[in-house]
Amino acid sequence: MNLKTKLKTLEHIYEVYSGFVDDLDTVCKRYCSVCCTSNVTMTTLEGFRVLEYLDPKGEEVFRGRIQAMACEKRFQPKVTINRIAEMCMNGEDLPDEKKDEKSGTCPFLTENECPVYAVRPFGCRCMVSKQNCKVSGFAEIDDYTLAVNNMFLQVVEHIDSAGCTGNFTDVLICLSSGDKKTMYENEARYDPERTLIPNRAIKVMMIPPEYRERIQPILQALQGITY
Ligand code: SF4
Ligand code: SF4
Secondary structure, X not given: OOHHHHHHHHHHHHHHHHHHHHOOOOOOXXXXXXXXXXXXXXXXXXXXXXXXXXXXXXXXXXXXXXXXXXXXXXXXOOOOHHHHHHHHHHOOOOOOOOOOOOOOEOOOOEOOEOOOHHHOOHHHHOOOOOOOHHHHOOOOOOHHHHHHHHHHHHHHHHHOOXXXXXXXXXXXXXXXXXXXXXXXXXXXXXXXXXXXXXXXXXXXXXXXXXXXXXXXXHHHHHHOOOO
């Protein structure tokens, strides 16, 4: 799959997810941004799309913010969702991947708004809470929605299996330095800081047995995406 096809596929995956969210009972709305933390993760394909969306001036502004965030504490995943699925299948121990909920805000958040909302990564899209996080201090997402979210995360990683996953800031630092964006376009994995982890294709889907039937229509919609 070439880059153009991957980007079109990603867009279509987001559309399918949007259809799922439309039917959810959620309180999420504009200017509600407690979930916009520095812990968001994404794939390199999603980071590439964010950088493509910013015009040169915007890129310059946000490059400064991203660099300022480089020394700040943030969640840096050790394994991708598809690797976790493989580890579960093999009965391996999972790494301890606790997020520090006291981490700062996303470097892009501007006056409680997301300047890249149209192209925000799946890690942002899947924050769909039944209660207001400002009141409760955390998002309430039911188990079925979490299962759906994991399925989408697996597919988003799968279509970028030649790329990497990492913290939002780390992906953008990597892609916006030197000729890394061009290298990414040419399918070269390059991360001198080793802050990103290589993506993998799906070997097994992490769908709990109790949701296998209910999730079928969404899975089929995802499987039907072809270019
Ligand atoms: S997940 Fe929480 S903070 Fe984010 S939009 Fe929804 S209610 Fe607001
Ligand atoms: S990219 Fe946008 S939606 Fe995602 S955490 Fe940052 S400000 Fe929020």
